[in-house]
Amino acid sequence: MDLVLVIVVEVLYAIGALVLISAGLAVIFGMMRVINLAHGEFMMLGGYATITAVDLGVNVFLAMLVLAPAVVGVLGLAVERLVIRHLYGRLIDTMLATWGLSLLFIGIVTMLFGNTTTGISTPIPGFALGDYQVNGYNFFIVLVAAVLLLLMLAVLRSTRSGLIARGTMQHSDMAASLGYNPDRIYMLTFACGSALSGLAGAVLAPLVGLVPTSGGAYIAKAFITVIAGGPALIAGLASSAGVFGLINQIFSFAVSPVVGEVALLVAAVILLRLLPRGITDRLFRESL
Amino acid sequence: MSINRRHFLGGSAALTGVALLGYPAAAAESIKLGSILDTSGIFDAYGKPMDMAMRLAVDDINKAGGLLGRPIEVVAYDTQSDMALYSQYAQQLTREDRVDVVHGGILSASREAIRQILRRSGTLYFYNVLYEGGVCDRNIFINGVTPAQQVEALVPYAMNKVGARTIYILAADYNYGQITAKWIQKYVGDNGGETVSVDFFPLDVSDFGSTIAKIQSTAPDLVIAPLVGGAHLSFFRQWAAAGMKARIPLASTTLGVGNEHKVLTAEEGNGIMVAYNYSQELDTPENAEFKRKWAAAYGDDTAIHEIAVSNYQGVLTWAAAVREAGSLDRDAVVTALETGISIQGPGGMVTVDAKTHHAVLDVHLMEIENQGMTVIDTLPQRQPIDTQAVCDLEVNPDDNQQYEIEI
Numbered sequence: 001m002d003l004v005l006v007i008v009v010e011v012l013y014a015i016g017a018l019v020l021i022s023a024g025l026a027v028i029f030g031m032m033r034v035i036n037l038a039h040g041e042f043m044m045l046g047g048y049a050t051i052t053a054v055d056l057g058v059n060v061f062l063a064m065l066v067l068a069p070a071v072v073g074v075l076g077l078a079v080e081r082l083v084i085r086h087l088y089g090r091l092i093d094t095m096l097a098t099w100g101l102s103l104l105f106i107g108i109v110t111m112l113f114g115n116t117t118t119g120i121s122t123p124i125p126g127f128a129l130g131d132y133q134v135n136g137y138n139f140f141i142v143l144v145a146a147v148l149l150l151l152m153l154a155v156l157r158s159t160r161s162g163l164i165a166r167g168t169m170q171h172s173d174m175a176a177s178l179g180y181n182p183d184r185i186y187m188l189t190f191a192c193g194s195a196l197s198g199l200a201g202a203v204l205a206p207l208v209g210l211v212p213t214s215g216g217a218y219i220a221k222a223f224i225t226v227i228a229g230g231p232a233l234i235a236g237l238a239s240s241a242g243v244f245g246l247i248n249q250i251f252s253f254a255v256s257p258v259v260g261e262v263a264l265l266v267a268a269v270i271l272l273r274l275l276p277r278g279i280t281d282r283l284f285r286e287s288l
Numbered sequence: 289m290s291i292n293r294r295h296f297l298g299g300s301a302a303l304t305g306v307a308l309l310g311y312p313a314a315a316a317e318s319i320k321l322g323s324i325l326d327t328s329g330i331f332d333a334y335g336k337p338m339d340m341a342m343r344l345a346v347d348d349i350n351k352a353g354g355l356l357g358r359p360i361e362v363v364a365y366d367t368q369s370d371m372a373l374y375s376q377y378a379q380q381l382t383r384e385d386r387v388d389v390v391h392g393g394i395l396s397a398s399r400e401a402i403r404q405i406l407r408r409s410g411t412l413y414f415y416n417v418l419y420e421g422g423v424c425d426r427n428i429f430i431n432g433v434t435p436a437q438q439v440e441a442l443v444p445y446a447m448n449k450v451g452a453r454t455i456y457i458l459a460a461d462y463n464y465g466q467i468t469a470k471w472i473q474k475y476v477g478d479n480g481g482e483t484v485s486v487d488f489f490p491l492d493v494s495d496f497g498s499t500i501a502k503i504q505s506t507a508p509d510l511v512i513a514p515l516v517g518g519a520h521l522s523f524f525r526q527w528a529a530a531g532m533k534a535r536i537p538l539a540s541t542t543l544g545v546g547n548e549h550k551v552l553t554a555e556e557g558n559g560i561m562v563a564y565n566y567s568q569e570l571d572t573p574e575n576a577e578f579k580r581k582w583a584a585a586y587g588d589d590t591a592i593h594e595i596a597v598s599n600y601q602g603v604l605t606w607a608a609a610v611r612e613a614g615s616l617d618r619d620a621v622v623t624a625l626e627t628g629i630s631i632q633g634p635g636g637m638v639t640v641d642a643k644t645h646h647a648v649l650d651v652h653l654m655e656i657e658n659q660g661m662t663v664i665d666t667l668p669q670r671q672p673i674d675t676q677a678v679c680d681l682e683v684n685p686d687d688n689q690q691y692e693i694e695i
Contacts, residue, residue, distance in 0.1 A: 006501045013497060116333045116546070117518040119525060121553040126531025132504050135497060135530040207529070208494045209521030209551060213330065217492050217519065252498035256487055258461070260498065 002130030007253055009129070013138035015245030016145035017204065019237060021218050022225040023148055024197030026237050030226050031169050032189055034084060035095045038102040039222055040215025042194050046072045046201025047210045048109055051120050060123045060206075065144075068202030069195040076194020080187050088186065102215065109212040117209040137206060144203050148196070153234050156288055165189050224268045230278020235287035239279045243267065318361035319354070319616060321346060321603070322387035322411075324377050324402065326394055329369025333546050334394050337596035338416070339364065342391060344585055345603035355610050363387055371397050378402035382409035388616045391416060391602050394595075396463065400690065403428060407688065412618045416602035417595045418545065418565075420467045421672065422691040424644065424679035427618075429625060431605060431638055431647035432598045433565050435468045436674035438541055441651045441667045442563035443475035443512070446539040449561065452509030454484045458499065458523065460516040460542075461488035468514040468541055470695045471674070484508050494519040496526045503536070514541040521548055528556040537561070545594045549656045557656040565649050566597040566635035567661035578634035594635075601633035605640065605647075637669065644679045646672035 021043070028036045036042075046068040053063035079101060087094045124136040156162035165185055168175040172182040200218075208214065225244060229236025247267045252260030275282055323342050326335035346360050354360060363385045365377040374393070381387050382405060390406055391414045393399040399415050406413040407427040414429050421434035446452065455476045459465035465488060473483045484506050487499060503511060515523055524543065527533065539561040543549060549557050568579070568589070578600070583589045608631050610616060613624035626642040636650030651670045654661040678691040 003501070003505055006504075010497045010501060014495075017495075114333070115330060117521050117548060117551050119521070119551055121525060121556055122529035124529075126529055128531075132501060133531045133535060135500070135526055137529055138497065207522060207526060209518040209525065209548075211330075211518040214518070217494060249498060253502065257493055257495065257498060258488070258490060261493075 002132050005129050006132045006134060007249065009134055009138055010253070011246055011249040012142045013135075014249045015241050016138075016142040018221065018225050018241035018245050019145040019149060020141065020200040020203060022222045022229075022237055022241065023152070024193045024195075024200060025222040026226050026229065026233055027193035027196060028190060029223070030229070030231075030233050030236070031165075032186065032193070033091075034088070034190070035091060035098065036193075037095055037098040037219065038079075038105060038215075039197055040217070040219035041102040041105040042072050042076065042197035042215075043201030043204070043218055044109065044210065044212065044215040045075065045105060046198030047205035047208075047214065048113060048118075049198065050202040050205050051118055051210065054120050060120065064202040064205070065199070069199040072198025072201070073191045073195030076197075077187065077191040079194070080190040084190060085183070085186065106212045106215070113212070115212060117211050119209045120206050122206040135207075141203060144199075148199075149234060149238055153288060156233065221264075224265070228268055228271050228275075228278055230275070230280035232280035232284055232287050235284040236278055236280040239284065240271075243271070243279070318359045319356075319610075320385060320387040321360050321362050322381040322385060322390040322392070323362060323364040324367060324374065324381065324390060324392035325364070326369040326398075327364075327366045331369040331394055334417075334593075334595055335366075335369075337591045337593055338394070338599040340582070340586055340591065341596040341600040342603055344581060345600045345607075347585070348581070349603075349607050355607055356614065356616070367398065371395075371401055374398045374401040375405060378405040382406065382411050387411065389414065389606055389621075391599065391606070393417065396420065399423070404688075410618050412606075412621055414602040414606055416598040418598065420464045421646075421674040422678060422693050424675070424681065424687045424689060424691060426622065426645065426681050426685050426687070429602070429605070429640065429645045429647075431602050431649070432595065433649065433651065433670075434646065434672050434674050435464075435471045435541070437649070437651055437670045437672055438563050439468065439471040439475050440673070441653060441670065442539055442541060442561065443472060444479045445563070445653045445665070446510055446512070446537070446561045447476070447479050447481055450510055450537045452537075453481050454506075454508040454510075455481055456484055456503050456506060456508035456511045457486040458511065458513045458515060459486065459488050460514060460520060461490045462516075465514050465516065467693070472512050472514070472541075474695050489515065489520065491517050492519050494522040496523045499523075500527060500530050500532060504532075508536065510537055510539065512539045512541070513543070516542050521551065524552055524560070525556055528552075533559065544654075544656065544661055547591070547593045549661065550590070550659050552656075552659070554658045557659060560656045561653070562656065562661065563651050563653050564594050564635075564661075565651060566594045567652055567654050567663055568592055569654075569660045569662055570635070570652065571663070572634075572636070574632055574636075575634045597634050601631065601635065601638050601647075604631045604633055605629065605638060609640075636666070639669065641672060641676070643682055644672055644675045645681060646675050648672070 025039045049068040049071040050063045053067050054060050122137040126133050127136050168182050168185040225240045229240040244264050248260045248264045251263035327339050350359050367373040389412045393415050418432035459469040476483050579589045609621050609624040613620040625640045630639040639648040641648050648669050651667045652663045653665045674693050
């Protein structure tokens with residue numbers, strides 16, 4: 001019985017982690033159609049920002065939830081102004097440019113912090129669930145992911161800026177003729193997406209040993225989750241993270257974590273064969 | 289007139305005599321030590337301190353007057369963590385630079401990339417890294433610990449310390465992890481224990497939540513973890529975060545080789561049991577002297593790790609053999625090494641095992657404590673029994689392969 005509870009906790013954690021990993025990409029790739037191959041490096045930078053801040057004596061939650069997203073958001077702003085804005089609508093060119101960016105970031109971080117593993121310990125103690133000890137930080141990840149989804153939903157659905165952003169992504173000419181500046185809206189949306197990636201990297205940092213190349217571990221999962229999610233931003237993110245997180249953990253428990261990762265990829269292939277445009281192309285069609 | 293052999297030899301001798309006249313000038317000509325290491329790229333955390341250690345050893349020898357009255361000159365190449373560059377630079381070292389000895393290689397893949405090139409060109413080769421064992425080649429000398437040396441010491445110590453009977457193994461999924469896991473199973477059995485499960489993880493796995501739950505449902509008395517690299521370091525962090533440290537003790541054959549224990553916090557690392565040839569906390573005059581020299585040369589001594597010390601000891605061993613042989617000729621130096629030459633290094637006494645060209649060395653049982661490795665006990669002069677089981681260069685000097693050791 002306790003084991004069932006532990007499995008439920010781990011499944012929720014896996015879903016939460018997938019939501020976090022993919023949220024930034026869902027905005028940048030799902031909404032803006034920019035293939036950001038530097039997504040993993042944005043996350044890695046969020047992690048390094050957190051670790052640096054904590055080493056300087058900043059409270060760990062402040063560093064994770066405020067500082068890291070702010071730092072990576074500003075960086076995203078600079079990247080958009082310097083590189084991405086010249087390449088909107090040119091898919092292959094953006095891929096090349098962002099791939100180059102990812103190499104650049106890895107190089108810079110290696111120069112600054114060295115190529116050794118760094119990290120901070122988890123700020124929440126483990127606790128007992130019946131006969132089992134569980135990582136208390138898992139609940140924090142689930143909580144952050146849930147709040148993040150609700151917040152994104154609220155902003156996109158109920159605020160004026162959310163509406164303008166969605167409108168601009170659908171028809172930038174129309175938005176421009178209504179008096180909004182698409183250039184500025186693209187810039188801010190990209191910065192928001194970057195900040196979300198930074199947040200994900202920051203929140204996951206205490207669970208891993210961070211190296212400059214850590215970003216590579218996230219990028220494939222993020223793209224798979226966003227693509228399998230389909231056109232609806234939030235419903236897509238939640239549903240595909242739910243499916244993949246569940247499958248991943250069930251196979252991890254039943255066999256091993258390696259088979260869990262394989263099962264996730266196999267599930268993605270099958271899903272995209274059945275629903276080539278993603279889950280929300282068929283289900284939850286009217287949702288966001 | 290026809291040139292017969294006698295005339296020819298006489299003429300050659302005369303020429304050699306002429307050449308010898310110039311000898312005093314050539315006496316100062318330096319001995320060339322080739323070094324080939326990844327001092328940039330993803331393996332530089334290993335390679336940089338190895339390079340620093342090698343230069344420290346060479347400087348020491350030069351300050352003391354060099355070898356055979358000649359100074360040593362280092363010819364070093366950075367392979368940039370790129371396996372393709374190893375064979376290229378090995379060719380360069382043997383053909384262009386014509387070095388007298390090569391020290392280097394980090395990953396087993398890099399060693400295998402250059403071993404044959406050095407053998408063919410008759411250039412003596414030292415590989416100074418802990419590795420999976422089994423290399424049998426008269427041209428190579430290896431002074432890192434092999435799995436059996438380490439595991440033979442660690443397993444009984446850890447099992448006795450915590451009174452463990454059931455053991456759970458978590459290992460990295462490539463040859464090192466697989467081979468080490470086999471040795472752990474063997475010694476667990478020999479010490480009256482039982483291995484309840486062995487799980488392998490590719491090097492990029494960083495999420496161990498389900499594994500930690502699984503371990504708890506098995507409830508072993510001890511977990512032994514030959515995990516490798518940054519992603520796997522997450523295991524130790526998540527283990528502590530789940531509050532498991534107080535429940536099931538941990539031992540590892542890899543944590544700390546690249547100073548990973550300094551990345552974990554004291555609470556995460558404390559109490560993990562390990563066994564290596566070196567610890568910065570080793571309390572011997574040789575280690576104190578080594579750390580003092582390192583700090584004098586490089587500012588602070590925190591970068592020193594296991595394989596940097598192995599590299600240092602490799603250079604010292606080679607130098608001792610050259611002195612003993614009184615020559616740089618490869619066969620003369622190999623013969624000197626095969627007399628079972630010993631040096632006293634920072635990690636203790638290192639003795640060449642003539643049969644395998646591996647090292648007989650001290651293995652220290654340690655516990656991680658406040659980001660250091662506290663030495664609990666020292667097992668002196670452990671034999672490389674894994675490689676000894678398959679390799680005998682005294683009987684079969686032309687052997688040239690890496691054995692997979694059946695256990």
